[in-house]
Amino acid sequence: MGTVIVDVMPKREILDPQGQAVAGALARLGATEFTQVRQGKRFTLEVEGEVTPQTLAAARQAAVTLLSNPVIEDVVSVRAQQDVEQVRAQQDVEQVRAQQGDQA
Amino acid sequence: MRVGVVTFPGSLDDHDARRAVHLAGAEPVRLWHADAGLQGVEAVILPGGFSYGDYLRAGAIARFSPVMDAVIPAAQDGLPVLGICNGFQVLCESHLLPGALVRNDHQQFRCQDQTLRVESTHTAWTSGFQAGQQVVVTLKNGEGAYMADDRTLDELEEQGRVVARYVGDNPNGSRRAIAGVTNARGNVVGLMPHPEHAVESGYGPSVDGLTFFTSVLNSVVRA
Numbered sequence: 001m002g003t004v005i006v007d008v009m010p011k012r013e014i015l016d017p018q019g020q021a022v023a024g025a026l027a028r029l030g031a032t033e034f035t036q037v038r039q040g041k042r043f044t045l046e047v048e049g050e051v052t053p054q055t056l057a058a059a060r061q062a063a064v065t066l067l068s069n070p071v072i073e074d075v076v077s078v079r080a081q082q083d084v085e086q087v088r089a090q091q092d093v094e095q096v097r098a099q100q101g102d103q104a
Numbered sequence: 105m106r107v108g109v110v111t112f113p114g115s116l117d118d119h120d121a122r123r124a125v126h127l128a129g130a131e132p133v134r135l136w137h138a139d140a141g142l143q144g145v146e147a148v149i150l151p152g153g154f155s156y157g158d159y160l161r162a163g164a165i166a167r168f169s170p171v172m173d174a175v176i177p178a179a180q181d182g183l184p185v186l187g188i189c190n191g192f193q194v195l196c197e198s199h200l201l202p203g204a205l206v207r208n209d210h211q212q213f214r215c216q217d218q219t220l221r222v223e224s225t226h227t228a229w230t231s232g233f234q235a236g237q238q239v240v241v242t243l244k245n246g247e248g249a250y251m252a253d254d255r256t257l258d259e260l261e262e263q264g265r266v267v268a269r270y271v272g273d274n275p276n277g278s279r280r281a282i283a284g285v286t287n288a289r290g291n292v293v294g295l296m297p298h299p300e301h302a303v304e305s306g307y308g309p310s311v312d313g314l315t316f317f318t319s320v321l322n323s324v325v326r327a
Binding site for chain 1: 251
């Protein structure tokens with residue numbers, strides 16, 4: 001079974017009252033280092049079998065027709081989960097190497 | 105004249121909209137979201153409420169309901185369509201009207217009597233007003249802030265497609281205090297406030313709302 005991950009964020013120029021409310025609550029918790037919070041949405045679309053280029057194309061189509069409203073939102077990423085995880089794994093490896101480099 | 109009022113799962117104001125149609129002297133016709141056709145009605149109202157629980161985005165799921173497959177081409181062909189509150193959101197999601205409606209800038213649900221200035225009388229739903237006339241109707245929304253980019257807003261203003269504006273404090277952060285807009289042809293109107301709650305003396309802040317519903321009678325009789 002494969003999964004496509006679609007991330008949608010409110011456009012920069014659109015006021016995001018939900019993000020602002022979260023930012024206010026964070027500040028009250030003492031997390032004052034965050035100057036702005038914006039709240040988006042993540043969709044996971046599951047398919048039988050592997051995620052193919054066709055699956056990704058269909059997911060992109062779904063992202064712009066139903067999952068987002070282009071007037072107020074941007075689709076920021078449409079990726080197969082295995083790719084997202086691979087990128088993360090690669091980043092983790094790089095981070096560990098960098099730390100080891102610092103220590104050496 | 106027969107005016108259809110669509111009921112989606114989660115519609116709240118369909119009953120009041122049908123009552124307003126009746127008080128205006130027309131025959132209200134119940135349309136169900138899963139209906140494939142429009143039963144030959146001569147105008148359609150998409151009422152307020154929280155269709156499909158406002159899941160995903162307000163109006164986003166309703167826009168793909170079977171009845172909208174009939175409403176969208178009919179509206180493009182000139183059928184008068186009025187979207188009130190959630191109905192306005194559905195019209196924007198359907199791309200029958202430009203822009204989008206987002207959460208109020210103050211993050212609170214607002215319910216109050218609201219003064220509007222009718223900016224355009226060249227629509228199927230506002231032809232009975234005087235240009236610049238001020239009316240008082242009910243406003244009640246959580247996601248009523250009208251958003252569009254500057255180019256779209258300039259275009260709407262130049263073409264006289266801003267139908268109504270809020271008078272006094274902007275109640276939800278709508279750009280340029282826009283309360284309602286229309287399409288190029290003037291048959292499709294989206295309105296955030298609720299004229300259907302201001303059609304009968306003793307109930308609601310005025311009877312100013314009735315003119316939206318009597319206007320469409322005249323527009324169809326003339327056509």
